[in-house]
Amino acid sequence: MNAALFDELGRIVGPRWVRHRRSELSTYAMDGLPTHESIPGVVVMPGTPQEVRQLVRLLHLIQVPFVARGAGTGLSGGALADSDAVLITLTRLNRILRVQPSERRAVVQPGVVNARLSEAVAPLGLQYVPDPSSQAACTVGGNVAENAGGPHCLKYGVTTNHIVSLEVVLPDGSLTRLGSEQGEPWGPDLVGLFVGSEGMFGIATEITVRLELVPQSVRTMLADFMTVRAASEAVSSIIAAGIVPAALEMMDRACVAAVEASIYAAGYPTDAAAVLLVELDGQAEAVGAEAQTVQDILLECGAREVRSASAAADRARLWQGRKKAFGAMGRIAPDLAVQDAVVPRSALPDIMDQIEEIRSRHGLTISNVFHAGDGNLHPNISFDRRNPAILARVQLACREIMAVCVAAGGSITGEHGVGSDKLDYMPWIFDAETLGAMRAVRRAFDPAERANPGKVVPIHACREWHAVKSARA
């Protein structure tokens, strides 16, 4: 990176929006995952979609790689840039451009903070459903890149189910629109392909999202169990009864202990092996009847106590421990590696036993708080990364946890993405041919592979695909 490039970038966005001093760059050396670190060559902060396009066009002409970044809350090292790359942060593009209540659509810029969107449409009786734990800080653009989830995705689906159209700056600086505001793809489903592509297909500069009605009635229930297995069986029984809760979350003993020892104490029973949070929503009569069924199931499966709340303030109290669990874990150690894996729901009890075995063998502190209804685990390891021996054990334990989840027929990530962190695990779940296909698809959007290089697809593990240049199109 040289001064001439900084000047060029400054000419597009204004010099104050270009950061290249070491002290400034270190802010961007990590995302939410403390096990990966990389200092970008320069950081540039466009304020308009036109500036994004001009930047990407410039970088295309001089063949410099770039990485798009939202709020930097990601948990896979996906928004880190190397010293030879330009980091483009999109947090200044934070306008909600339009809300169309009758069509249940909102059009937003990528830097809009997730929670701000729901707040803005709440007076209209609408909500934007995907609610990652970082929703008070993370951006919709980042959610699109990672196909983010959240507790309420069990019933309503993850980010990809809520994005209907995207305006995209492709890696060569050209502008295109994918999908339609009607929700029907315009041609092949390129919106579906783009969402979750981790910033490697281009930069979304305008995002049209689907909004949902705020449900008429909501009931939150909290049940505690003496074994994780009993709590897991309750989860399966609820789903098997044909009830799809809005959320179905589990916390283990270590997680509850961390919460209850913190200022976020929510009155969860600390002697329980697992606590389940079940949230039902819909019409009042239906919610009432389903809540009774769920309560019966919970008790049949061995719940010691079931607490239930309908008023917003009471529900918030039940949720407090879950929502603040990550904050509470911050008290235990300076660093927290929030892991993410998925297993078939039926494998949950066995996997929890295996994670406990891995924890004990490595002498680590692991708290589990996760989306049990989806089988989406978050084993969180508290540690101090200044101690290299412990860091090595953490990384080994993460690897072993991934291995047992894959062996159970699961996936290496349910909502955090592959980024840099899971690159090595990709060949565990995809063969060389499929990895080759992914790389080839990436090249359809970015032939020079300059957008967020080095992430998601481990190039050494790909079988080579050569797309012929045909007369087609």
Next chain:
Amino acid sequence: MSDVIFARLRALLGTAGVDRDTHGLAKASPDSSEALSLVCRLAHEEGWKIRVEGRGTWLPPDAPADLVVSTRALEQIVSVSPADLVATVQAGASVEALRRRLADYGMWLAVDPPGRPDRSIGSVIATATAGPLRHGFGPVRDHVLGCTVATGDGRLVNAGGRVVKNVAGYDLTKLQVGGFGGFGIIAEAHLRLRALPRADVTLVARGARDALTATARELVTAQLLPSALELLSPALAAESEWVLAARFLGTDAAVQADVRRLGSAGEQEWEPLPTDRTAAFWSVAARGTLGGPITLRLGVVGDGVDEAIDLLSHDLDEGLVSAGAGLGMIRWTGDAPVEQLRSLRRAAAAREIPMTLERAPWPVRRALGHFGAYREGVGQIVGRLRDTFDPGQCLTVALEGVDNV
């Protein structure tokens, strides 16, 4: 030529896997993903054009080709996991066979595609043809967790996985759902299931179209949560007036609550269908889609449904129309010359409404393409993707249509 292909295929698959179609064309029916990939590889190496067929109930078997590849022998329901609500199914299995098998376990796939019950799952996925249940359970893409695909040059790609939440790698499954086979032949799919609902109630209202669409809009804003809210033209419903059908699926409590609220909302009179007629009602509507040689869909959100049906009536005819009256998608079946269809697509595009040709005789598909012209910049990406997944252009699929290239 045909004899050579026939012999080469028999050498590859054995006599049982190869026969001839009614026009004497060699027809390969591989019974595994691997065998399917071998057939594609051979065709790629020899430069033969492939026509893909499922169970022969949706697209007419008329695309010009050197050989036919049928997924009919790929009909295994490979696995069903009741506890995880996931099934793995080969592409040639019929919707009906899957329905029966899942019902044994108290489960179902919440997709009610147009066409006949013996339509193949692969066809439903490749064309992304969702039915009225799209309103409550989402489009076809929401039900497909992953799939195995043989590319035009015989590579096997395993997209997605068997878990309900998964963001590992790019979401290649999305390219195959609704890709009309332009990016490979689906061999197998992992599907997301649901527990069979305890209650299944359908109510119908009859009347003028605009009154029914107004009713539908009110229901959507009134927090009623039907699984389907479908407007059917008189011809499709086989009645003298337009019909708005609301279907409620779920627990007894939820369904009863919705039905009560429906009765008290607005002026519209609703008639509950007898339980034993519900399945027949929806199946007649699904089969009605085959009542003409051409079926197309328009993507429309709620408020635009009336205008879009006007557009259809103006450019074509009212014909057999089924419209998701709440959150929008209109399906039309009938017959019309290419020029009129092209004019409709242009008029729709001017209103930002995408029109997808779902089924039609080959000359119409070839002229118009399933998708027609793309937006600026998209055609280049789609072209590269097709070159990636079918480098020898072996798969005879008209995504764009010759008029739009």
